[in-house]
Amino acid sequence: MTGGSILVLLYGRHVLRGLRTLRIQQKTMPTPYTFMQIDEIRAARNRWWLSRLFKWIASWRKSSDA
Numbered sequence: 001m002t003g004g005s006i007l008v009l010l011y012g013r014h015v016l017r018g019l020r021t022l023r024i025q026q027k028t029m030p031t032p033y034t035f036m037q038i039d040e041i042r043a044a045r046n047r048w049w050l051s052r053l054f055k056w057i058a059s060w061r062k063s064s065d066a
Contacts, residue, residue: 009016045051
């Protein structure tokens with residue numbers, strides 16, 4: 001178990017370093033980084049055909065389960 005945890009940490013250490021860098025960048029920005037452009041992201045999701053397809057499939061599965 002411990003060996004597996006160490007292996008995961010060694011394998012994903014570049015991800016952890018990237019998260020540290022992102023946190024430092026976020027602290028230096030004047031606006032919150034995470035949801036800075038949430039309205040544009042939502043508008044883009046509504047435009048993309050793939051997201052509309054996933055929404056349609058999810059609603060279709062809900063209606064067939066009921």
